[in-house]
Amino acid sequence: MIKEKIINYAKHIGIEYIGFSSINFKDEFVNRLREKRLNGHLSGFEEQDEYKRTNVKNIMENAKSFISIAVPYRTMEIDYNKPYFSKSSLGLDYHKVLYNKLNKIQIYLKEEFNANSFYFCDIGPLHDREIAYMSGIGFYGKNTNIYTEKYGSFVFLGELVTDIYIEPDIPIESKCGDCEICMKACPTGAIERPYYVNSKKCLSYITQKKDGLTYEEMAKMGNRIYGCDTCQDVCPLNKRALFSNIKDFMPEEWNINIVAEDFLNMSNKRFKETYQKTSGGWRGKKILQRNLIIALANSRTNEGHAKIKSLINDDYFSYYVEYYLKRMGGY
Template sequence: MSIKEEIIDFARSIGIEYIGFCSANFSNDFINRLSHNLKMKYNCEFQINDIEKRINIKDYMEDAKTFISIALPYKTIEIDKSKPYFSKASLGKDYHIVLKQKLKLIEEFLQNNYNAKTISFVDTGPFHDREIAYMCGIGFYGKNSTIITEKYGSFVFLGEILTDLYIEPSTPKKSLCGSCTICIKSCPMGAIEEEYFINSNKCLSYITQKKGDLTAIEQEKMGLRIYGCDTCQDVCPFNIKAQKSNILDFLPEEWNININEEDFLKMSNSQFNKTFRSTSSGWRGKKILQRNLIIAMGNSKNKKYTSLLKNISMDNSFEGYIKNSLKKLEGEE
């Protein structure tokens, strides 16, 4: 077998269905897209604006030759969106940990069998996970800028390895979106301002994570979301028929899908660390998630939350959000 085939076989043996390879460089088209994002001010605070940092692979490995991309499916259940909820990507064990474990096994395989240099990334470096996955043939770009795979749609987590080992590149896949614009029309905030480009500052996934005061329209559009947003993915025809993941790590715990609102708002730091800290939403901290829950309770218009919000003891930073939610619950808005 070729090196490529041996790596694919090993990946299969550790439960990785999607793996691909590409040259360790970025195209002019990608660089132009990064420049367009800057020009249009589409990047949010979590994204790197320095284009050189996003493409300068030599800073990490002088003799780098190949990117290896993997994708792990994460959709395990259908979410009940009639009550406050977390997005699919934030259920179960933190994907950073799960992907890093898989990538570490591949790194060890490359080091032990080919004496290769390796560095792995899962949202931890400046490189663009989706672009690398696209170049590696993992899937095609959807108009909402997600990578869509044949079997699991866009419900996949991405990670990559940079290595000095030359591996025959995979073939990128052309978009199959055609004339479909369902994701663009469905975005609650109109964040998909151009096909294949997202204004991240308007994306509800970002809005549920950002600090500072949220505007009235942001709070309204958040609906019942506590963290993340699945809307543009849920309406995608490729996702409607997507298979579910069999990765047990991504199965949610009871407290993550049937949220006890009172317990959540009264939660100690210790309790938070034992529960939500282990998920991908936990990095944002307890206060941001509590803020979002308070907003979701008001947006629900469910009067059962009125007494809880009137009597809950929270610090002053929550006062405005509690008042706004109570107005909605009491029919003053």
């Protein structure tokens, strides 16, 4: 009855995918995390210590169950022929959307079952994807994304750990078969083998990192300002994925039709009113402006040319302006 009541409440607040699992991670998963750490293939944005990511008792001493949720985010197709933000960074920052839903479940658990819980979404020690897999939300693709039946891999994940026992769901085995389209399509070869991604090579990470970018990395970025959709877009399993109707994830005109001059001249006030409200906003204005300069260079687009040239003496932008000018033929 507990499980059924939680599922019904989740549907009531607009959560279509919800699953449950024990708090025990398999040794195989822990070893995979250790391998990535020892190989230096973690992005640096996540918890480095695999034991902190899997020892749930450090978070809640009396923990008994995970509750995992998935929320679809793809609301439109993107024109990749011009500078763009990935599908996951359009609309309102997904952390806020999922926190709102997870908080409602937390309150419900307390009021209905006197259960204690903590929730996480992307930020925190827990591994969202493995918990979603354990909870039967979906299966692992070879690109390590979790695939749901209706929305493919275009879902955001979050979870709660709680001190009540809930009957676990059954994990779903991969449906990728012999397909390796995502691996072959990855611009940087970040999917080094099935179900293993070198995060340091992933363009989603590269568009976010603060350290100086190499010319090779900049060339691989193409028209990306933030994030990367390639391995998901080419996946046959995503061809039939449904679109999300969640209004919070609907894009605004300013983040699907980027005006270079406005973007590069953007005030801090304007940034706070717009891009800072998206999931890409956490990296700050300068990183996104840097990436736009690179995107314009890669597409050899003259838009914003005078503004970009004026940044040649800026300590932060000068290196990227030099890349831009080389790609533009030096003028």
